[in-house]
Amino acid sequence: MSDTAHHELVTAAARGDDAALEAMFRLYHQRVYRFGLRACRDPFDADDAVQEAFVKLAQRPDVLADRGALSWLMTLVRNACLRLLRPLLRERRTLGERVEPERVVSGTPEAEAALERWQLVRAVHVAVAELERPYREVLVLRDIEGLSGEATCAALGLETAAMKTRLHRARSMLRDKLHAMDPRPS
Helix, strand or coil: CHHHHHHHHHHHHHCCHHHHHHHHHHHHHHHHHHHHHHHHHHHHHHHHHCCCCHHHHHHHHHHHCCCCHHHHHHHHHHHHHHHHHHHHHHHHHHHHCCCCCCCCCCHHHHHHHHHHHHHHHHHHHHHHHHHHHHHHHHHHHHHHHCCCCCHHHHHCCCCCHHHHHHHHHHHHHHHHHHHHHHCCCC
């Protein structure tokens, strides 16, 4: 979508045009939902957080007119996810970590390759989830969601230098965690 078309869409949405609001929803929903899924770590909570963010966006024509609407949506989703995670974090502190049952896989080469791929993806997800929140947020926004440095700074309320430092540290910590999980010799 060109900048002109995007500006016209945003202007119409800010005036209360329902069709333009729906078009903005379609334009941003996938990116915001992916971020919400990573921030909330639960599809139902992510749905709730994204829906809440878009409802608030529709009520704020001043934000719709701003070029940072996507960053604002990401911030709303992050805050909603944090609010939804609080009870889970309290439960985790009192009960300990939940355990998932292991899957049974046949010994065929395709199944073994699929299992290795699944284990690698799971290891990355676990390693990202274990990062402290400030590092996890910047890593998800920059490397997974592909936001620009400027948009990431706006979404997290950081200066460029702080965002770059956190991103560098997050990547380093993630690399260290993945090397520590790898049972193969280096």
